[in-house]
Amino acid sequence: MSYLDDIEHLAELDKQYIWHPFTQMKDWLVEKPVIITEGRNSFVKDTYGRWYLDAVSSLWVNIHGHRRKEIDDAAREQLDRIAHSTLLGLGNVPSIGLSEKLVNTLDASFGGLTPRLSKVFYSDNGSTAVEVALKMAFQYWIHKGLPKRQSFLSLRNGYHGDTIGAMSVGSVDIFHAVFQSLLFKTFKAPSPFCYRCELGKSCPDCSLACLREMEKILEVHADEIAAVVIEPIVQAAGGMIVWPEGYLKGVSTLCSKYNILLIADEVATGFGRTGKMFACEHERVVPDIMCLSKGITNGYLPLAVTLSTAEIFNAFLGEFKDLKTFFHGHSYTGNPLACAVAIASLDIFRTDETIVKLKPKSAIIEDKLADMATLPHVGNVRHKGLVAAIELVREKTTKDPYPWEDRIGWKVAYKAREEGVLMRPLGNIIVIMPPLSIGIGDLRHLLEVIKKSIIAVTG
Numbered sequence: 001m002s003y004l005d006d007i008e009h010l011a012e013l014d015k016q017y018i019w020h021p022f023t024q025m026k027d028w029l030v031e032k033p034v035i036i037t038e039g040r041n042s043f044v045k046d047t048y049g050r051w052y053l054d055a056v057s058s059l060w061v062n063i064h065g066h067r068r069k070e071i072d073d074a075a076r077e078q079l080d081r082i083a084h085s086t087l088l089g090l091g092n093v094p095s096i097g098l099s100e101k102l103v104n105t106l107d108a109s110f111g112g113l114t115p116r117l118s119k120v121f122y123s124d125n126g127s128t129a130v131e132v133a134l135k136m137a138f139q140y141w142i143h144k145g146l147p148k149r150q151s152f153l154s155l156r157n158g159y160h161g162d163t164i165g166a167m168s169v170g171s172v173d174i175f176h177a178v179f180q181s182l183l184f185k186t187f188k189a190p191s192p193f194c195y196r197c198e199l200g201k202s203c204p205d206c207s208l209a210c211l212r213e214m215e216k217i218l219e220v221h222a223d224e225i226a227a228v229v230i231e232p233i234v235q236a237a238g239g240m241i242v243w244p245e246g247y248l249k250g251v252s253t254l255c256s257k258y259n260i261l262l263i264a265d266e267v268a269t270g271f272g273r274t275g276k277m278f279a280c281e282h283e284r285v286v287p288d289i290m291c292l293s294k295g296i297t298n299g300y301l302p303l304a305v306t307l308s309t310a311e312i313f314n315a316f317l318g319e320f321k322d323l324k325t326f327f328h329g330h331s332y333t334g335n336p337l338a339c340a341v342a343i344a345s346l347d348i349f350r351t352d353e354t355i356v357k358l359k360p361k362s363a364i365i366e367d368k369l370a371d372m373a374t375l376p377h378v379g380n381v382r383h384k385g386l387v388a389a390i391e392l393v394r395e396k397t398t399k400d401p402y403p404w405e406d407r408i409g410w411k412v413a414y415k416a417r418e419e420g421v422l423m424r425p426l427g428n429i430i431v432i433m434p435p436l437s438i439g440i441g442d443l444r445h446l447l448e449v450i451k452k453s454i455i456a457v458t459g
């Protein structure tokens with residue numbers, strides 16, 4: 001027995017050494033932490049041997065469940081060859097295999113549509129995938145002889161990661177306000193958030209009204225804007241905001257009209273989460289640049305890709321001395337272990353028929369959300385595929401929110417934890433984001449626990 005098998009001691013060591021992300025450590029230091037030791041399918045086990053339903057998919061990354069044999073095997077096989085070798089000036093086998101598979105997957109999703117995403121740039125996480133996209137778009141216009149295009153247009157309630165560039169195109173005040181003076185200036189258009197429409201419209205006009213606001217910015221500033229940056233269909237960390245139909249298509253049309261690149265950040269929505277392989281498929285929109293990460297390795301290893309069109313790639317071709325090279329790269333870019341695991345994860349979509357099997361699950365969520373919508377403190381429910389949100393309000397008629405200091409979302413989450421369900425709210429919003437492979441019975445149980453927990457906390 002190692003000293004790490006002593007459960008109480010482990011908790012002490014965690015508190016002594018670890019600074020947890022997005023966590024008020026003063027609270028953490030007095031709480032009893034849940035420390036995970038194992039996982040299996042949609043469940044994770046803690047040091048006390050308790051099993052929990054993983055309703056956050058280990059922070060939105062798990063698609064096919066924990067300990068998938070095919071993926072475990074792929075990691076072991078790759079370990080027997082090599083764990084890491086750089087992509088700077090060298091190739092490696094799994095990164096080649098994964099690129100081909102990804103481009104084929106995109107072709108299957110968007111076949112025949114334009115533009116075509118055919119070039120794969122690797123990095124390590126969602127934030128870096130976005131940084132790469134921003135720098136790529138910025139430099140692209142320099143090569144095209146339009147160097148004034150130095151800014152970006154993004155949406156309020158958008159979230160694109162925590163690095164400085166990603167925060168600059170983001171707009172979730174609670175995360176970003178303190179860093180405001182560090183960020184570069186970008187243009188912000190309204191978020192098509194129907195429940196709390198900032199333009200005060202009622203649906204279905206709001207989609208058009210939001211697009212009109214975006215166009216007003218483009219009319220004046222198009223020649224300063226390199227790209228429009230969006231999270232297509234669902235703005236995730238900003239509150240699981242599900243867009244009204246037609247809005248995404250409208251953004252894409254505006255980008256074409258003003259000759260501006262469209263960057264789709266599918267870090268949260270990619271790999272089936274919204275019911276299609278990629279969220280852009282819902283409106284048959286192909287962006288010029290697409291960012292993918294979270295689900296890409298089924299949560300096994302950190303990996304991200306930024307996909308671009310050949311048109312963008314070709315703009316960087318030139319004589320060595322012209323310095324048209326894309327000067328960006330990370331030490332772990334194209335990590336072979338991560339790529340091998342990602343290939344195995346992509347294959348499971350076919351063998352499990354993951355996307356087809358989402359339909360009945362999505363229908364169950366829809367039914368149960370309609371039921372929860374009648375609760376006195378549920379202001380709004382929204383969902384797409386296997387992501388759902390329940391927004392709790394103090395006063396239903398006025399949509400008056402609970403003060404965020406009340407931590408109403410966390411109270412519900414802790415209640416659910418007692419019932420064996422692990423989830424992580426976004427402020428007053430209860431988020432339902434289980435692995436796509438979750439069993440029907442487990443999904444029903446999860447929804448029931450959430451309903452009971454909301455009633456227990458809000459009455």
Ligand SMILES: *Cc1c(COP(=O)(O)O)cnc(C)c1O
Binds near residue numbers: 128
């Ligand atoms: C999570 C997320 C990111 C950031 O990804 P990290 O891997 O956490 O850096 C970027 N964009 C979207 C849409 C996300 O949901």
